[in-house]
Amino acid sequence: MALIVQKYGGTSVGSLDRIRNVAARIKRTRDEGNQVIAVVSAMGGVTDSLIKMAADLSANPSERELDVLLSTGEQQSIALVAMALHEIGVDAISVTGRQAGIQTTGSHTRGRILEMNPEFMQQMLADGKTLICAGFQGTTREGMIQTLGRGGSDLTAIAVAASVKADVCQILTDVDGVFTCDPRVVSNARKLPEISYDEMLEMASSGTKVMQSRSVEFAKKYGVVFEVRSSLNDNPGTLVLEEHPNMENVVIRGVSLERSQARITLTGIPDQPGMSGRILVALAEAEINLDMILSNIAHDGLARHSFTVNSNDLGRAQVALKSVLDVMAPDAKIETEAGIAKLSAVGIGMRSHSGVAATMFKALGDAGINIGMISTSEIKIAVTVDETRIEEAARAVHAAFGLDKAPA
């Protein structure tokens, strides 16, 4: 008998019929001889309609009260799923975030998990019950309701799995798993049987939108092996786990692409200590996320900084930069280029194999695709290309690393 944590998202519980389907799947898992804790999100649409009410009352609603309001969505789901399970003969019980012992800290609407106290869940499991646990929320040490922000239900599932020492944690979603590349772009992309936490993190931060990075980080920190799989079929998904030696036989695990990027280049910046810091702080205060950051010194002794931002942030970034440069470096120039995309090749095999960058650049060159910026980490090589060429680029690099073929 295995103890399995399953996470169902808002689409999976989006109607009463879908709730019945979720109940049937939980029962099937149970009937196969397992103990089950299902972590569920709010019914699709419920959270949005609650947010709409709050927005109607206030342009800037209190985050504490938003948490009180939004957490009701999952509380409704757990009760409804439990009722659907009772109806098919499963002894289920709903568990709120507080009852699950999820103690949170930090800001309202984006809490962090501080501590887990699974005592109640363990007692219910010992009583033979199937547990339906509210995703996305916990309570602070002071007893305040706090939600966990985007991807919060994934995080709940992984934290619950860690706290009860589950054998398996399944993140059930609308894709079949993690692929070598987006199958809508590369038709012969393969579903990966497994991927390491670090590779998953690099892919998440370079455009692969299966899971939020912090859920993966949490899983890595607590050693929770989880599986991303479809809620619509019974196909095995992708296991996400700590790397093991065999994994390095594959040079590149996958290729991610991220569109709607823009490059900002600042030239003529005096090369003085603290200058870059002040520029980055100005952007951070404007809540602009930078991605690739490159800096060097030109022959005239002036610094040159380039970075990529999301196209949507380009206007705000220019405003923020202008106000800081006007004071600090009136002679500096701001150049921008929108319409670019980022292609990343990710794999822990990169550490022990050489020539990876050469293979990637040759493939892009052979396809006649110009490379803009380049940035690397220990297990990733990322380049920018013209956005109109990103799909070609992905196919070329995917083929160059033989990702369409299963590894030997």
Added chain:
Amino acid sequence: MALIVQKYGGTSVGSLDRIRNVAARIKRTRDEGNQVIAVVSAMGGVTDSLIKMAADLSANPSERELDVLLSTGEQQSIALVAMALHEIGVDAISVTGRQAGIQTTGSHTRGRILEMNPEFMQQMLADGKTLICAGFQGTTREGMIQTLGRGGSDLTAIAVAASVKADVCQILTDVDGVFTCDPRVVSNARKLPEISYDEMLEMASSGTKVMQSRSVEFAKKYGVVFEVRSSLNDNPGTLVLEEHPNMENVVIRGVSLERSQARITLTGIPDQPGMSGRILVALAEAEINLDMILSNIAHDGLARHSFTVNSNDLGRAQVALKSVLDVMAPDAKIETEAGIAKLSAVGIGMRSHSGVAATMFKALGDAGINIGMISTSEIKIAVTVDETRIEEAARAVHAAFGLDKAPA
């Protein structure tokens, strides 16, 4: 500075505009120099739509899960009212049933309040906050969410008022207060400035539908003076409080009427110990509430029992009685009469004034109205009359006791 508890029902918070109105009223009370704790119900319609979802999933949904589901309605209201208050500059904070320290016991969906721990509320009051507290719910000692059943938000308001030793507890509703009789029946009925707990209890149990008896009982037990008043205007309402000597100057405080009653009479019951008990148990097991109960022994030594039930229960009552009498008293007869109504005159002054029953019966006789059953308590005389004559009867008795005139 007074500490005021205000209770707003589901109609009062039934839309975002009404929530803004409630917020404005709370602010006004606050601006008059008071501290406020507002107890609010779920937005009108929310509870019904949640019940509908549960009913769709199960003909007999788990009561524990119903509590988890239904308690979200009030949790949404408190967050929204708090947001509306922030928007008009009031430092408000929502308080769930658990945070309010409402510890409950008993069955799910009809919990009883076991204990109050107002520590968090007191701390928030000391911090100068206006508190918006969820009605209708608390948590058990084991941390399970439990709702308080019908009228649960009134009960919450009174329990909160008791626990924080509020100066005033206002039950804001859609009527202006408690009247000498239903103004739709007796056009010159007067709003009572005050009424004793016991009178309010007798009136609640004899058809005056302002509040559930158990909220009044709770208030009596803990000595909470509360005021029933309109949420739509600023008129003073009716104070409900422990009786004081002046109150006995009024013989009859008010007249209640209750329609849709039916009489059941059992004749030919052997006069043996335990016989009545078994009949009453059979009716109780069928969940039929008896109201007036009369018994006596006929000249043939056989017992005769009469009681009133709600017309809707008449069929089920007959089935339950038949099955018990078939075994115990095969010669007994069941007679029924539907289409009757009950008229009650209530007043603590009855204890010290004689001739009350005579005045009432004479008034009815003068109006040519026949009296069916009669039952009395220390502070109530109730009679049944033909349902078609109940309004005339109410007007006759109301006039006979001079209830249209303010007492000297």
